[in-house]
Amino acid sequence: MKVLMSGNEAIARGAYECGVTFAAAYPGTPSTEITEEFSKYEGVYAEWSPNEKVALEVAIGASLAGANAMAVMKHVGVNVAADPLFTVSYTGTNGGLVIVTADDPSLHSSQNEQDNRNYAKFAKIPMIEPSDSAEAKDFIRIAFEIARKFDTPVFLRTTTRLSHSKSVVETGEPKPSGAVLEIRHDPRKYVMVPANARLRRLAVEERMKKLAEFAETFPENRIEMNDPSMGIVAAGMAYSYAREAFPEASFLKLGMVHPIPAGMIRAFAARVDRLYVVEELDPFLEEQIRALGLPVAGKEHLPFTNEFDPGIVETALSGKAANVKALPQVTIPPRPPNLCPGCPHRGLFYVLGKTKTFVAGDIGCYTLSFMKPLAGLHSCICMGASVGMAHGMSKALGEGGHGKVVGVIGDSTFIHSGITSLLNTVYNQSDVVIVICDNRTTAMTGMQQHPATGYTLQGARTRQLDIPSLGTVLGIENVRVINPLDLKETREVIKEELERKGPSLVVAQSPCALLLKKKGGEEKPLRIDPDVCTGCKVCLGLGCPAISWRKFDAETEKTFKKKTKKQEGIAVIDRDLCNGCTLCSQVCKFKAVEEAK
Amino acid sequence: MESKVRSILIAGVGGQGVLKASDILSAVIIEAGMDVKKSEVHGMAQRGGCVTSHVRYGSRVYSPLARKGDVDLILSFEKLETLRYLDYLKEGGRVIINDLEVYPPSVNMGEAEYPPNVIDLVADHVDTVEVIDASEKAARLGDPRMVNTILLGVLSRHMDIDTAVWEKVLRKTFPPKVVGKNIEAFHLGRKD
Structure with a gap:
């Protein structure tokens, strides 16, 4: 069935369809809906853990018991979970283990703009990155396939734009996972004392080598040859932007951003005149491609900060200014997010x-x-x-x-x-x-x-x-x-x-x-009696969206019975917004606030 | 060759139903057999602040975000919000504005002025502006929340999609109790 799904809903759906039965998470924009949606499916276990470190450890435990388990978090959540992350890379797992990291280019709802692709390289964990909801649904399945095949945790990276944009997804029927739930003792693999960890350390390097070979034939790393004068390497949402900005260009679309397919990149570079990398945030791919000795352009044109759109990509790479009219010459008051009325x-x-x-x-x-x-x-x-x-x-x-x-x-x-x-x-x-x-x-x-x-x-x-x-x-x-x-x-x-x-x-x-x-609690909205309000503005100090200042216009100025000579207006309450919290009536010395009838 | 992608930008203030409207619009586009991608905002970006949604459709859409200077139509639930995104509109694009003012905090506190002539400013800037008193109409219908269905009705006049498709999606979207009212609201917008 064709349905419109957000990237987050698609990840949840894909996980359910491919036999993932376990998820642990701490809520964090833009990742929250993945776990919420997943929890609604039949036969799965999902929990809010107290934090991301706990969530990852819970998922590791489930995976060691043979389950296909995912830990879901926003980008900064991975910082919290970093301690188990770096060592579960050594132990590997028993069932599948996937960590979903939801990054937030443009800091729509975060305190920083870190690029979590760096974690993949740092912790030596493969990372795949879908570019729309349909891919998100497929990629979570692929992530678990890679996890089980290579005995490794796998990162699935999304960004806010992927998580919270909606596109068409074809849903299917759930398949049994084939997971065997059992307790397996294997201290040399799971007890990371130095002697064992040193050996696993070697296994990690061996695994990364195999993953790099796998990346060369991984079907989601694909070359789309078109006009050879411009070749663009891109992954995730950046691919969607670039694909639209330069429909005639040739593309190397990377489904896996770590490890990169060096041979494929070399082959692609050889077939195009100029090689570009289009990526948001850090020059993660660009630096690695440069290290291959290939001339490539990227961050010298494209911004390091904020998410892109097709216009930003086109302007940056073509050098041609976009055909955009300036905004009208007027100061537009900002509308920042605010505490709700009654908060x-x-x-x-x-x-x-x-x-x-x-x-x-x-x-x-x-x-x-x-x-x-x-x-x-x-x-x-x-x-x-x-x-x-x-x-x-x-x-x-x-x-x-x-x-x-x-x-x-x-x-x-x-x-x-x-x-x-x-x-x-x-x-x-x-x-x-x-x-x-x-x-x-x-x-x-x-x-x-x-x-x-x-x-x-x-x-x-x-x-x-x-x-x-x-x-x-x-x-x-x-x-x-x-x-x-x-x-x-x-x-x-x-x-x-x-x-x-x-x-x-x-x-x-x-x-x-x-x-x-x-919960359907009863709300008793308040009003300000204009005959009592002295216009002192003390209630405005609460910054409540329901209270606003009405300056007298010329007409009212003449007719209004002012309480003081200096009075310039009155405060009013929007009864549709007010929930009757009474803070304004507590700060009003003149008892001008009363229950609205 | 892939056909031209069209872009609609819906703007408003948190709580006005912008996301719901863009969901319905996207469902209508799928029902009409086209590809669609839409973007939206959640979390802190939403708390009473500006809310925008880009809806893009055609035979194959890649980006859920429109670029500046490339939007065919801006549907604005609040006057001031129209100004904020006018640079997204393409040459010859259309603007539909709900005739409603919601004051930002700085205006509420008397520290900034709500521009008194928003409609004129927009009209000077673009060729086609329609101003709709959708909030008033919704209030007359007995439910202020129906403002988004009325505005979708207005929008539908500028999209080549059968009324039957819109109705089918509206029927699927709303609970039985309010379906009738919403279809009425849609036609109120469409006829005007």
């Missing part, structure tokens, strides 16, 4: 932004609080960094840092990689206040479950992690639970904990506004 983070960061502290931030929706008007978050490096950074800053500042350093981290992020750092604040005793923005879900990636929600990926009830109790068990003496939508309580507790010596834990608990909406 509980808004209360917490409204308070934190008014303290004279450094707030070490983390990865999640709340990171958006760095923007004006909240400006309540001052750093963001990676998952879990806030707790360690706050501790380090507090230690370095010594007495001068007392009451000045806060670390904030989301519930899912805390479980991902904040727990050990929190333990460190106790072990090495710093004066930090760690706030867990506990909105009861993994909100940013679309509300996935995690150990503290008490539900599994499939929505089954499970043991629920009690975050405040965990704080106590780790040795935090001052664990406080607050409702961040209660500004008075939030202000008081933050102040008290900043004054205290030793590490404190504040759990700011209130469900994500979108989660409430999804």
Whole structure:
């Protein structure tokens, strides 16, 4: 059946059809939907693991038991999983093991733009890269075939554009995997003590040699001869862009980006006048082709940063400016992503932004609080960094840092990689206040479950992690639970904990506004009484998308009964957006906010 | 020779139904027997920010992204968002604008001005502009969410695809309770 599928849906479908029965992952844009979609198929096991390292280790275990297993993560997730990654390359597996890495050129939803093809070379693991959804569905099958044939973990690389673009896929029926589930003892292969690892090290080099030979005849590495004056080497989405930008050119389309087929590249180079590489991010292929002694052009024309499109590729390689009209001469106000109306983070960061502290931030929706008007978050490096950074800053500042350093981290992020750092604040005793923005879900990636929600990926009830109790068990003496939508309580507790010596834990608990909406919670929208509003703009300091400023026009200016001489307008609430969180009524000194009728 | 690929750019603000509209449009194109690729945004890029989707179709499509200066039609769910992507439009391209203003945060806070003359600016820039009060029409139909179906109806006038194909896809897309209303909304847009 012909259906429209995103790259992510196609990977999930392909995995199901080729007999993959096991997936472990931590959510992360642009990879999240792969595991969500896969989990819906019959007869498969899928889980949200607490982080990518755990997910990979879980998948390795499943694969050692004979299953075809995949670990799915965004590009920076591979950093977290890098420790097991580099050594599972030595052990190989029993069943198939595929690691799906979803890279994010243009940083649509990430903190960096790393090119994970480098991991393939670094960890000596083959990597294949599809260029549309139909290929994505086929390539996951091929990845498992390579994994089993060569006893190696295999990378399947996608990018945001592949994961989140949709194209036509022909679906088929699932085939049994033929996997034999069993416990196999083979200490020399699986116990990586130096003596064994040294031997496996040799096996890895031998395997890479065989894979390089395999790449020469791998059908997804193919030459498409056309006009020989221009020959382009490309893989993945970059191939799609280049193919469209230069329909007359000849192509070497690489399905496998590591190892590269040196012989095939040489043969292709010999058949074309000029050789180009079109690749986003790093000159990964280009450097290797250059090392073969072949003259090739690539990054001297094409950008190192951001994703491409056919126009960028054409302009860069042809040198001809594209026929693009300039935008009209007008300032277009930006529309950055923002915390939702009713978001509980808004209360917490409204308070934190008014303290004279450094707030070490983390990865999640709340990171958006760095923007004006909240400006309540001052750093963001990676998952879990806030707790360690706050501790380090507090230690370095010594007495001068007392009451000045806060670390904030989301519930899912805390479980991902904040727990050990929190333990460190106790072990090495710093004066930090760690706030867990506990909105009861993994909100940013679309509300996935995690150990503290008490539900599994499939929505089954499970043991629920009690975050405040965990704080106590780790040795935090001052664990406080607050409702961040209660500004008075939030202000008081933050102040008290900043004054205290030793590490404190504040759990700011209130469900994500979108989660409430999804659960069908009752919303009581508010309104601002124009007869009471003095136009003081204090409520605008919340940065709520539902509240806007209406400056008096000439007509209103004359007729409006102003509360002060200087009043220039009033604030209004969009009742369709408002969920009645009451933060604005808490900050309004004039009691102008009331329930909308 | 592969036939010319056509590109439609749908723009709007998070939550307006841009992705749903581009899904329906793509399904219609497949149903009509053509190849299609579409792009969209998720995650942080989505939280109340700009949302765009490129839909590209023809006998064989490679790139899900259109290049600047090559889009045949921009369908904009919000006035200001039209301006942001006008450089994607090709010479002689068409723009359909929903007559709706959604203020960005800086405008809400009184720090920036929402350009007062968006329609004029667009009209000065391109040959063909259609302004549709789809949000008002949707409200009259009793469901503001139907704005995307109305706009698809408007769009359908500029695509050579049978009404029956659109209806078939709409019937598959919406739950039985709202199918009738959505088909009505589609025709409201198409007739206008």
